[in-house]
Amino acid sequence: MFITLQRDLKSTPLAVADDPRWARIVARDKTADGEFWYSVATTGVYCRPSCPSRQANPANVQLHDTLAQAKATGFRACRRCKPDGQSLEAGNAAMVADACRRIEQGEQEPSLAELADAAGRSPGYFHRVFKAITGLTPKDYAAAHRAARVRQGLEDGASVTAAIYDAGFNSSGRFYEKSTGMLGMTPTRYRAGGANEDIRFAVGETSLGTILVASSRKGVASILLGGDPDALVRDLQDRFPRARLIGGDRAYEALVARVVGFVEAPRFGLDLPLDVRGTAFQQRVWRALRDIPVGSTVSYAEIAERIGSPRATRAVAGACAANAHAVAIPCHRVIRKDGALSGYAWGAERRRALLDREADGTATAADRADRPSRA
Numbered sequence: 001m002f003i004t005l006q007r008d009l010k011s012t013p014l015a016v017a018d019d020p021r022w023a024r025i026v027a028r029d030k031t032a033d034g035e036f037w038y039s040v041a042t043t044g045v046y047c048r049p050s051c052p053s054r055q056a057n058p059a060n061v062q063l064h065d066t067l068a069q070a071k072a073t074g075f076r077a078c079r080r081c082k083p084d085g086q087s088l089e090a091g092n093a094a095m096v097a098d099a100c101r102r103i104e105q106g107e108q109e110p111s112l113a114e115l116a117d118a119a120g121r122s123p124g125y126f127h128r129v130f131k132a133i134t135g136l137t138p139k140d141y142a143a144a145h146r147a148a149r150v151r152q153g154l155e156d157g158a159s160v161t162a163a164i165y166d167a168g169f170n171s172s173g174r175f176y177e178k179s180t181g182m183l184g185m186t187p188t189r190y191r192a193g194g195a196n197e198d199i200r201f202a203v204g205e206t207s208l209g210t211i212l213v214a215s216s217r218k219g220v221a222s223i224l225l226g227g228d229p230d231a232l233v234r235d236l237q238d239r240f241p242r243a244r245l246i247g248g249d250r251a252y253e254a255l256v257a258r259v260v261g262f263v264e265a266p267r268f269g270l271d272l273p274l275d276v277r278g279t280a281f282q283q284r285v286w287r288a289l290r291d292i293p294v295g296s297t298v299s300y301a302e303i304a305e306r307i308g309s310p311r312a313t314r315a316v317a318g319a320c321a322a323n324a325h326a327v328a329i330p331c332h333r334v335i336r337k338d339g340a341l342s343g344y345a346w347g348a349e350r351r352r353a354l355l356d357r358e359a360d361g362t363a364t365a366a367d368r369a370d371r372p373s374r375a
Contacts, residue, residue: 017058025049025061030089037070037083038063046070050089051081095119096133099126100141109142135304135312140280199240202248203229204256206263208350211326212236213256214245219273223259223326225346239324263327266294266358272328278319281312285319292333295358299337321345327354 016022024032032049039046040056046064047053064070070083077084086094099115110118115138116126131137136144199221201214206225212232214222222239224232237245248256255272262270276283284307291306292298298306300316309315320331323345332351336342344351 015058016061016063019063021049021063022058022061025051026055028052033089036063036065037067039070039073039075044075045078046073046075046083047078048081048083051078051083053078053080092129093133095121095126096130099130099138100134103138103142104145109139109146112138131309132311135281135284135307135309135315144279144281197240197243198246199236199243200246200248200252201233201236202253202256203232204253204260206260208263208353211256211260211263213248213259214240215252215255216275218275220255220325220328221275221277222324223328224324225326225350259327263354264357266327266354269294270328274325274328276325276329278322281309281315282319282322285316286323286325286329289320289323289329289331289334292330297333297335297355300334301337303334317342333358 021032021036021038025038028050030050035049037046037048039062041060041062042056062073064073067083081088085091099119102110102115102118112123112127115130116123119126121129127137130141134141197216199214199216201212201222203210203212205211209225209227210229210232212222212224212226212229212235213220214224214236222236224235226232226235233245258272259270262268276286278286285303288303288306300313300320301310303316304310304312307316316334320334321343323329323331326332326346332344332354341348341351341355
């Protein structure tokens with residue numbers, strides 16, 4: 001008798017309100033689209049989980065594993081979420097991908113109006129969606145693509161003039177206005193692989209291991225952390241393969257001492273002129289990182305919000321990973337949304353140590369007394 005009852009209980013389906021999928025409907029979870037559908041008896045429609053319509057009473061809802069099952073109810077497709085076709089998010093992603101191809105393949109930079117017209121959207125709507133997905137405006141994306149084409153052309157041995165026009169610049173004057181910020185040096189020097197550029201550097205020691213600081217004429221170009229001085233020098237050589245690396249003199253070692261002092265006591269701050277070389281998006285992220293106060297942490301999603309690109313969380317994480325200025329651009333202060341620490345180019349233990357020191361440096365005496373020992 002007991003065994004039969006257990007079998008009957010297991011065969012009884014969950015009430016919709018108790019089904020884990022209902023919580024995803026309440027949350028309008030876009031990641032659930034395509035996994036299941038639901039229909040509402042009182043309105044006679046079926047929807048995708050992310051439908052923005054007013055929440056239905058779960059007593060009137062039926063869940064469906066396939067679109068065919070939802071259609072079999074005889075109800076009509078919801079006009080708001082259009083469950084028979086692509087989700088709004090997937091449609092927007094396809095629209096932006098097509099616009100990116102148009103920008104990359106066009107001989108001249110297409111205007112915002114041309115891109116929006118090709119997508120069948122208003123310029124304002126298209127601009128907002130493009131920036132939310134890529135982290136850049138269409139204009140900034142086109143500029144970054146042209147910069148990449150110039151760099152590739154110069155690396156392939158093309159003349160500066162040929163590289164400029166092949167990348168879609170209408171005139172050399174417009175290019176030279178932006179060339180140093182785009183390449184980090186003059187086009188001729190970049191074409192030579194950084195040849196004749198002087199990079200001054202020195203190595204120091206901190207309680208977290210070895211630190212290497214390197215500078216160009218513009219400012220500090222790299223701050224690298226590690227456990228092997230020779231490995232850090234090789235890393236620097238890889239970053240500037242044809243530059244002249246010059247060992248720092250006593251005056252330059254004083255600069256390194258300032259960086260070492262900041263690592264040991266971050267509450268005193270570090271204000272250095274930086275030579276930051278990266279894409280337009282990376283530089284926006286790095287500027288936002290420099291605004292994070294000592295002793296604070298933010299999530300990748302928060303940084304994405306701060307730079308006006310709330311959907312570009314992964315791109316923000318990529319920019320943090322590409323940061324070549326340890327501690328000066330504090331990517332160690334960016335954590336996952338759940339509070340967990342993600343990867344760090346210079347080692348997870350160093351990241352934890354930096355965060356602990358910064359927290360200690362901003363804590364009051366009472367806070368430190370109440371904090372449990374780490375021994």
